Amino acid sequence: MSTLVVVGSSLAGLRAVEAARRAKFDGNIVLIGAEKHLAYDRPALSKASLVGTAPVEHLQSVDALRSELHIDVRLETTATGLQPETRTVQTSTGEVAYDSLIIASGAAPRIPSGIPALDGIVTLRTIEDSAQLRTRLRPGAHVVILGAGFIGAEVASSSRLLGAMPTIIDAAPVPLVRAVGAEIGRALASLHGRHGTPLHLATRVEEYLGRDRVEAVRLTTGEVLPADVVVVGVGAAPATGWLLGSGISLHPDDQGIVCDEFLRTSLPGVFAAGDVAHWPNAGLDATMRLENWTNAADQGVRAGTNAVTPQAMAPYRTVPYFWSDWYGQRIQFVGTAATEDVEFVSGAPQEDRFVAAVWQGDRLVGAATLNEPRKVMKLRRLIAQRGSRHHVRDLLTPVPQP
CATH class of the missing domain: 3.30.390.30 (FAD/NAD-linked reductase, C-terminal dimerisation domain)
Incomplete structure (x- = not known):
């Protein structure tokens, strides 16, 4: 019996296994995820969940996947390597053999060099991260946010709602250029000033001050800002380190996975979807890699369908769409x-x-x-x-x- 393995139990991976079953695949499906949670609504981590107005929504239950779709769900299991010659994935709990494989391992927060191991310096990627940050956003707390991208802006907005005092630092002269371009980036950045959030552009943190926990940061301008918490939100990188040595083609710019229009990688029987995948998007005549909810869901569906219906594969094309809420x-x-x-x-x-x-x-x-x-x-x-x-x-x- 054929086996489909999906590495990554977040949105793209979940949609992939669901799509494979909808395509009438009756073989074995193994879903491997590093977190202890199955897919959940990550956009809420910096918005409704962070301010406490709504819990994080889980997109499916493990019991339903196992009993209704007959998926072998293996959470808290980390992929550590890939051997295409033997068609096996190495994991923290042992080897898993595959006939077809979908890589949907997502992205991990970028951590700038030089950040010390001080209490109060945090990232925001998981349910646990959001819950921890929520306890720190007390009224009057000084919140320094590294990165004026969407996550940083959303955290600033949520901080304001909770009565904290956010300040955003970004090394670029204009934020969000890659996502929306310079002119639109400037227009959106003006929302911060109109809602009372200081924004320091073309500036970096030169020094983190504090003995055991962060107390302040010194900027390259010489200015010292008090900091009860520092949120690192300078973007994410494709989580592909476990693929090194496998021979899979990775993009030189960011180590994302190079795919064709069908989301096939350079390795036989191996597909990719979500934050990790570079692919030629005929919808816009451009090769791209996207990090947003809509693409993860839709691309997961296409990868899951293509992986189990090789005789009827279809290209993945889309007009990207994403949203954000600030203030x-x-x-x-x-x-x-x-x-x-x-x-x-x-x-x-x-x-x-x-x-x-x-x-x-x-x-x-x-x-x-x-x-x-x-x-x-x-x-x-x-x-x-x-x-x-x-x-x-x-x-x-x-x-x-x-």
Whole structure:
């Protein structure tokens, strides 16, 4: 009987095993996860769960996977190596043989060099991380956040709601450039100042002060900021260290896994999905790696289906979509920010409602919205349809009332 092994029990891995069963795969499925939890809603870790307004939602139960889908679920099990010659995955609890393998091992927080082992310096990636941070965000607590990306911004917003005093530090002159581009990044960054959160750009922490626990940080500008807690949120790197020596092709920029349009890797029978996967996205004529909830779910489904139906594989193509909530404001982005031809087609950068379009010539390839939830999915469809400037104008022009 054929065996499908999935490494990674978070969202992409969960959707992969579910999709394999929907595709009528009746062989063995083994799901391996390093955490003690099955997949849960990670975006809530820096928002609703952190402020205590809602618990983290678990996306499926282990019992249901085992009894209903007949999945061999192995949590608290770490993948440590891959032997493609024998088609085995080495783990912390022994070898697992596969006929087909899906790598969905996700990403791990980047830790800048020079950070000391002081109490109060934390990262945010797991349920336990969020619970620990919640206890530290007391009213009046000084919170220094390293990184002005989405996680850092969400933590700052949540800190404000809890009465703490956040300050954000980022080494880049403009935040979020990779995700949304420089012009939109500047527009979103202005939300921090409008809601009372200091933002220090083009600045680094030069020294962490404190004996056993962090008490303050000294910036490269010489300024010293009090710090009851330091949250490290400078991004994540693909969790592929366990694949070194396997011969799998890794991307030179970030060690993500190189895939083709079907999410196949360079190794026979091995696919990848989620935060680890680079693939050529025909939806935008670009090769990309995405770290967001929507892509993890959708890519997991496609990898799971392709892995067990080799005679009917389909390419994975998408118009990326992600969202974030800061200070009660809803930010949404679709497409790509790979060009700098940006036009605010509705509203303005300093306003609390806008639509910004990203162009490649006359083609719409990306769009950012602030508090315009009814428009973003229409813009996503336009990107998929290779819509032009006049299509966007038509979309945004109010229909006259009779």
